[in-house]
Amino acid sequence: MTHRSWLSALLCAALLVQSSSLLAKETLTTTIPDSWQFTLLNEALKRSGADYQINQMTTDMNQKRQVEEALAGNIDVFWSMTSAELEKTVVPIRIPLFKGLLGNRLLIIRKDQQARFAAVRNKADFAVLKAGQNRYWPDAGIIEYNGLPLVTSYKYVNLYPMLEGGRFDYLALGAQEIWDELGKHPDPALTVDSHILLQYRSPAYFFVSPKRKQVADDILRGLEAMIADGSFDRMFNEALQIDALYRKANFENRVIIRLETPDLSPQTPINRPELWLDLFSMEGVKQ
Numbered sequence: 001m002t003h004r005s006w007l008s009a010l011l012c013a014a015l016l017v018q019s020s021s022l023l024a025k026e027t028l029t030t031t032i033p034d035s036w037q038f039t040l041l042n043e044a045l046k047r048s049g050a051d052y053q054i055n056q057m058t059t060d061m062n063q064k065r066q067v068e069e070a071l072a073g074n075i076d077v078f079w080s081m082t083s084a085e086l087e088k089t090v091v092p093i094r095i096p097l098f099k100g101l102l103g104n105r106l107l108i109i110r111k112d113q114q115a116r117f118a119a120v121r122n123k124a125d126f127a128v129l130k131a132g133q134n135r136y137w138p139d140a141g142i143i144e145y146n147g148l149p150l151v152t153s154y155k156y157v158n159l160y161p162m163l164e165g166g167r168f169d170y171l172a173l174g175a176q177e178i179w180d181e182l183g184k185h186p187d188p189a190l191t192v193d194s195h196i197l198l199q200y201r202s203p204a205y206f207f208v209s210p211k212r213k214q215v216a217d218d219i220l221r222g223l224e225a226m227i228a229d230g231s232f233d234r235m236f237n238e239a240l241q242i243d244a245l246y247r248k249a250n251f252e253n254r255v256i257i258r259l260e261t262p263d264l265s266p267q268t269p270i271n272r273p274e275l276w277l278d279l280f281s282m283e284g285v286k287q
């Protein structure tokens with residue numbers, strides 16, 4: 001064999017090995033867009049030692065559709081606030097993605113109603129105000145369970161003109177997302193309330209198709225490794241700018257309205273303090 005032939009054979013062998021390695025990668029399909037959740041998923045998979053090629057679907061789907069697609073095996077991973085029904089239907093990975101922050105809700109209200117909200121001292125005062133929510137979100141069930149008046153829409157984007165038009169009084173969103181969401185739906189008549197923190201235990205998890213249980217095991221292994229070495233908290237604090245958020249949201253100087261979460265799974269890791277922020281232990285303003 002000539003030197004040139006030997007070199008060509010070696011290159012072909014290397015390409016075959018590389019091609020074989022690429023073919024060996026499992027594809028994981030997710031609806032999670034570029035975000036903190038996607039960064040966390042990607043890092044957890046790396047830390048697990050598993051080798052996946054992630055395919056991000058760009059189709060916008062509500063939770064009901066995502067569950068249907070996961071059961072059909074067309075989606076492997078999505079994220080959502082948890083619910084008893086959801087945990088029975090698809091595979092939950094019980095590590096709160098936002099350390100409980102998503103269950104600490106601030107309110108988008110009409111600017112001319114701020115004095116009305118500032119007068120709220122307790123749950124009874126708050127109960128005269130009407131909530132708006134997406135019908136597919138677990139929040140709607142929590143609000144209804146706690147006896148608060150509720151108006152729903154099957155389309156999230158419709159909630160903003162409905163609020164501006166007086167169909168309801170407030171839209172509750174996670175503290176980490178509320179200013180960005182209001183910025184995406186600008187309306188000079190709307191603002192973020194400065195007085196109330198609506199709080200309930202309803203963590204957001206990764207959920208995995210029952211057809212891909214090994215994927216769930218791999219993600220959990222990676223997340224636990226990140227929690228153990230502190231990288232989860234470091235990435236979380238940086239990605240969500242937690243120190244700045246605490247200053248802006250002024251949590252400790254708000255009236256806290258605490259709601260019960262119906263059918264919260266007994267497997268919710270409430271007894272693992274390393275998984276949660278300290279917000280659930282705050283007393284807030286007493287009036």
